[in-house]
Amino acid sequence: MKRSEAKQAQEQAATMLKVAGIALTEHEILHIEVAGFGLNQLDVQGLQLITYVNTDRYCAKELVLFPHQTCPEHLHPQVHGELGKMETFRCRTGTVFLYVEGEAAPIIQAKIPVNSEAYYSVFHEVALSPGEQYTIQPGVKHWFQAGAEGAIISEFSSTSRDEYDIFTDPRIERMPIIREDE
Numbered sequence: 001m002k003r004s005e006a007k008q009a010q011e012q013a014a015t016m017l018k019v020a021g022i023a024l025t026e027h028e029i030l031h032i033e034v035a036g037f038g039l040n041q042l043d044v045q046g047l048q049l050i051t052y053v054n055t056d057r058y059c060a061k062e063l064v065l066f067p068h069q070t071c072p073e074h075l076h077p078q079v080h081g082e083l084g085k086m087e088t089f090r091c092r093t094g095t096v097f098l099y100v101e102g103e104a105a106p107i108i109q110a111k112i113p114v115n116s117e118a119y120y121s122v123f124h125e126v127a128l129s130p131g132e133q134y135t136i137q138p139g140v141k142h143w144f145q146a147g148a149e150g151a152i153i154s155e156f157s158s159t160s161r162d163e164y165d166i167f168t169d170p171r172i173e174r175m176p177i178i179r180e181d182e
Contacts, residue, residue: 001036003180009034013048013064020093020152022062024050032064037072038173044113047071051160059085059160063153065096065146070113073099073120073143073168079161084138087157091128094151098126098134098144110145119169128153141168 010032017024028050035047048064065071076084089098097110102124109127112120122141126134136142138158165174 001034001040001042001177001179005036005042006034009042009046009048009066012066016064016066016093016150016152017050017062022092022152028052035071035174037167037169038177039116039169039171041113043069045070045072045116054160056159059155059157061155061157061160062092063089063155065094065144065151065153067146067148067150068111069150070110070145071143072113072116072172073122073141074165074172075139075141076161077139077164077166079164083158085157085160086135086138087155088133088135089128089144090133090154090156091130092152092154093130094149095147096128096144096151096153097147098128098136098142100124100126100134100136100142101140109147116169119167121168 013032014029033049036042037045039045043066046069050062052060078084099122101122104123105125108123108125128134162174
């Protein structure tokens with residue numbers, strides 16, 4: 001991902017958070033992580049996040065999704081003998097379509113990203129509106145997508161070890177690689 005693309009995504013995420021009334025420090029704004037997953041289609045499959053705290057016991061983040069942006073299917077595995085991350089998503093703004101293992105919805109409301117259909121396999125739909133929340137158990141495959149207006153999700157979880165996440169799509173690079181603009 002180009003540095004200019006990451007900077008633009010950071011600015012857009014910061015604006016969405018400000019409009020939602022979520023106050024951030026200047027340091028937090030400058031360090032919004034932009035996860036493009038190495039797919040070069042940030043607006044379709046990507047995620048912006050701020051980690052407030054991540055210790056060996058717990059983690060708190062804000063996840064920002066642009067309109068119809070999708071965080072690809074993944075799970076949080078055991079790491080060094082410890083259970084994978086358990087996370088609670090609480091929708092703050094917008095609508096979030098969360099998909100987890102379980103009975104598939106007959107028709108899903110999200111749109112699976114074009115040319116990535118083979119990498120989405122769980123379709124039990126949980127639609128979250130502001131104030132609603134859902135807890136994802138460790139080791140459960142899941143993916144999520146914002147509705148038409150984008151969404152902000154507060155995540156409360158056990159320790160986050162994003163670098164160990166297992167994505168269904170083998171093309172994904174979880175940790176961002178930022179290159180200079182040419």
